[in-house]
Amino acid sequence: MPVGYRDHLKVLIRNTAIQKRVRAVAKQITKDFRGERVHLIGVLKGACIFLSDLIRHIDLDTSLDFMAVSSYGKGQSSSGEVRLNKDLDTSIEGLNVILVEDILDTGLTLSYLRRILLQRKPKVLRVAALLDKPSRRIIAEIKADYVGFEIPNDFVVGYGLDYAEHYRNLKDVCILTLPPE
Numbered sequence: 001m002p003v004g005y006r007d008h009l010k011v012l013i014r015n016t017a018i019q020k021r022v023r024a025v026a027k028q029i030t031k032d033f034r035g036e037r038v039h040l041i042g043v044l045k046g047a048c049i050f051l052s053d054l055i056r057h058i059d060l061d062t063s064l065d066f067m068a069v070s071s072y073g074k075g076q077s078s079s080g081e082v083r084l085n086k087d088l089d090t091s092i093e094g095l096n097v098i099l100v101e102d103i104l105d106t107g108l109t110l111s112y113l114r115r116i117l118l119q120r121k122p123k124v125l126r127v128a129a130l131l132d133k134p135s136r137r138i139i140a141e142i143k144a145d146y147v148g149f150e151i152p153n154d155f156v157v158g159y160g161l162d163y164a165e166h167y168r169n170l171k172d173v174c175i176l177t178l179p180p181e
């Protein structure tokens with residue numbers, strides 16, 4: 001990215017606040033699954049940073065797998081189409097699965113992932129999303145069990161979230177303002 005690539009950014013959630021909230025979510029998961037194993041599934045690529053912080057604060061027997069989906073093109077608006085780019089490495093049958101998402105927006109991605117994961121007969125399927133934009137939901141019944149922050153209808157980047165693959169490395173979650181497409 002050229003010099004000045006941060007020009008259109010405004011901090012929405014500082015890293016200190018993110019860390020505090022991630023610890024609280026991990027504590028809740030630890031409490032909810034006391035004595036059991038949890039199998040975390042990270043949705044690539046956006047959830048990778050949230051997942052790596054979250055898992056280190058969960059005080060349980062854990063295991064980890066990844067899926068990759070694409071639902072956005074290179075712009076800021078959803079294509080409405082979800083494509084599975086990478087499937088799980090191992091079976092989830094009988095496991096306590098927590099699907100870890102970066103952001104819940106229209107709900108189309110989560111609705112698709114829930115459908116294919118439930119067919120594989122996990123013991124339970126929960127969803128942890130760092131961010132939730134409830135005002136954007138197309139599929140009303142789609143909700144996360146653990147939410148880091150509810151945010152307004154702004155396009156955000158950082159802490160794993162991208163715009164055309166940029167900005168994932170920002171420590172804070174920032175609002176990105178670009179000219180209309």
Ligand code: IMP
Pocket residue numbers: 046071072078101102103104105106107108109110154155156157161162163
């Ligand atoms: P949904 O299917 O509309 O709920 O969108 C989910 C996916 O869209 C997320 O996993 C993100 O990859 C992407 N997404 C939605 N909103 C944003 C945003 O504000 N910034 C970056 N990516 C977003």
